[in-house]
Amino acid sequence: MSDGSVKIGPWTRLSTREVYANRWIRVREDQILHPDGSPGIYGVVQFRGVAVGVVPIDAQGRVVLVGQHRYVMDEYTWELPEGAANPDERSALQVAAARELREETGFTAARWDDLGGVQLSNSATDEIGHLFLARELSAGQAEPDPSEELAVKRVDLGEAYRMAMAGELTESLTVIGLARAVHFLGREKR
Secondary structure: OOOOOEEOOOOEEEEEEEEEEEEEEEEEEEEEOOOOOOOEEEEEEEEOEEEEEEEOOOOEEEEEEEEEEEEOOOOEEOEEEEEEEEEEHHOHHHHHHHHHHHHOOOOOEEEEEEEEEOOOOOOOOOEEEEEEEEEEEEEOOOOOOOOOEEEEEEEEHHHHHHHHHOOOOOOOOHHHHHHHHHHHHHHOOO
16 A cells, blocks of 8 residues: 555554644544445544553452542542553563552552453553552552542452442453452462
């Protein structure tokens, strides 16, 4: 395609332009041809970092959750400790996860297990998340970002999983992280 168009699966991107950018995201608008050949526009949100989430479980089998008001949803939520690995940390996602755990909860972990990656909203964004199970926790002092107002509580893993499956916990990395942790720990017991 010498005219500058790019084939992306069954779509053709005719042109692209950035419509907004900040230090976290870039929004672009692509002029495209749909698989059937009809013209269209595709809006894409590109994330500069990788989302990381931690399922921290203490010696009593409780998950450490973080409560905060989420501006976009205008809702108070309880969720796993989470944050973003900067683009230069993509090869060290566990380091970023450990930093977020310490900053948001004060906990550090001696044992880490990789729970894998997820695509968080692949119809409109390229956001990738990565999850870890953290155990053998040691308490410390939380150091949240100045822009964060956080609360911390511990919930039995079984109860947290029930809450996620019942729709009482709704944030995506939290729901996926709890499900993967329960699956991982069940396999580990066998």
